[in-house]
Amino acid sequence: MKLAIKVDVDTDQGTANGVLPLGKLFKEYQIPATFLFSFGPDNTGKAICRIFRPGFFKKVARTKVTQVYGWKTLLSGTLLPAPHIAKRHAKIMRQMRDDGFEVGIHCYDHFRWQDYVHQMTPAEVDQEFQKAITEFQKIFGEKPQTAGAPGWQANTNSLTTYDRANLLYASDTRGHSPFFPRINNIVFKTPQIPTTLPTLDELLGLPEFLDESAIPNHYLSIMKNTLNVLTIHAELEGSAKFKLFNAFIEKALASGMEFVSLKEYASSLLKDPHSIPICELIQSSIPNRSGLLACQGL
Template identity: 40%
Template sequence: MPRLEADDGLRHRPPKDARLLPLGAPGARRVTPPRLVLKVDVDTLSGTVDGVPRLLDLFAREGVRATFLFSLGPDTTGRAVKRVFRKGFVKKVLRASPAASYGLRTMLYGTLLPAPDIGKRPAAASRMREALAAGHECGLHAWDHVDWHDRLPRMPRGEVLATVARAAARFEELLGARPLVAGAPGWTANALSVEAYEAAGIRVSSDTRGGRPFHPARPDGSPSPIVEVPSTLPTLDELLAEDRFGRDADAREATTGHLLSLVAASAGSAVHSIHTEIEGGRALHALFARQLAAWKEAGIRFPTLREAAEEALAAGSLPCRRLALVTIPNRATPVARQEG
């Protein structure tokens, strides 16, 4: 499995001259406001019912639009227990990961407890509709989050196509329109998932880590019309896996300025993936609220994924790139990244 090193842009060190200056401050070099897409991954039933409204309230107070990506089928979180045996997973959970906020019941779904069907729970469906009604962009995350994350590389073509089609149909049933945006669980994607997205009518995806927007390649190597807008910033749980950020409460506060400097140094819109189970969870929500307030004060604008894709298309033609699975620092499982 290839591993990305520091110069691949995923160790998240800003340039030495990156400035933590508010928009318009003396000495600030950037003319256009920095832009940050908040991509909200909703993995579980508890994240949908409890985490979504917590984030909706915060975004309403701050006047921020985000892109919510929903898991729509069974919550089989308990089956992810096998990841305990993967290097780095235990440390990640102890510091901050979605699993750290799940609670015992969620951690047993799909094993000792039946897997609830998220989209069929009235409270969960209501939260999805509330996000849409509040003006946020909404799209697909998964049918079964754990199953996709763990099995996609081995799924036959027909199953990949059927899984995405099923999720898209449930999305339309709940929200009244076909989804146009999507983002894969754990950035687990390949050429077959690109084909399945295209068949389902997805126009913009955020399935990969690092780099500029591009058109992902279909299985035959031809370019898909889908615009892939990669996640460019480290997630909060990845940062907290590092001692310099995760050792105590004071160190955690340093993540705010670090992420701000990365956004300021970005060409085009940066993309930050957050989770309803982490930033929308009780333990770390206050930290995220302080981060968001600081980013707003610094003059950051918050486009949606589709707006970021439109910005990329307006800047010129995009390359076609194949997807490859690679390992990155502070993440226990491989993620998709564009080749080349």
């Protein structure tokens, strides 16, 4: 079985405290991982408005969001000024690249993309992504080759922008296998490698996982014989749930899991692009996550 790990880094605190421990763990076990950074202002606090959305209260109660994120992050961009993540943590980001990990774009402003991308004009989406590219180039001195959007929020505008940026591949979707996305009969040229597994925050607090030590074995039991893609968060697996994630990695290695790099997997797939199917990109829901996400359709 093959597993690729994508690390979404959402916040200033997550970049400061969650990235290096994950990098150390992956280095120790020689696991390739892809770090996707948020480069602009951390406006996470504004996401508190999500409390007013249906289904959110249940989730907050389950995952104890204040314990995971801390009040500093929850107030960022509201009562506390929004820290500019790339300006503050360029060194940490660069270290991940220098340690051999793939780095890419999660977003410029996480809150803005996750909550408003579907209301933005094509030009606004393009500008938002270009701002992330500019920061990426300042830090890494090269063009980004991959991106994965906040909250799996993608649409015609964002995929158009990705195509224009000539990314090697993107990972914005939830699904089962790599595909070229199609929306309204437009086929985009940047292949999607979807997240195939549920995220930890979708499992935590479910009645069957009140004892969370059952989660590593659960993950292993739902892996498929093809490529599995797991999205983790610097704020969760890199911080409060680091021990649990460590236990999962050790179990996966003991089970003979082969860890693969998304970049290398994408490169090998693209040697024969005709082998990659075209699938509809649809907006759909995922168990234990509120709202609609970009999903792989037929």
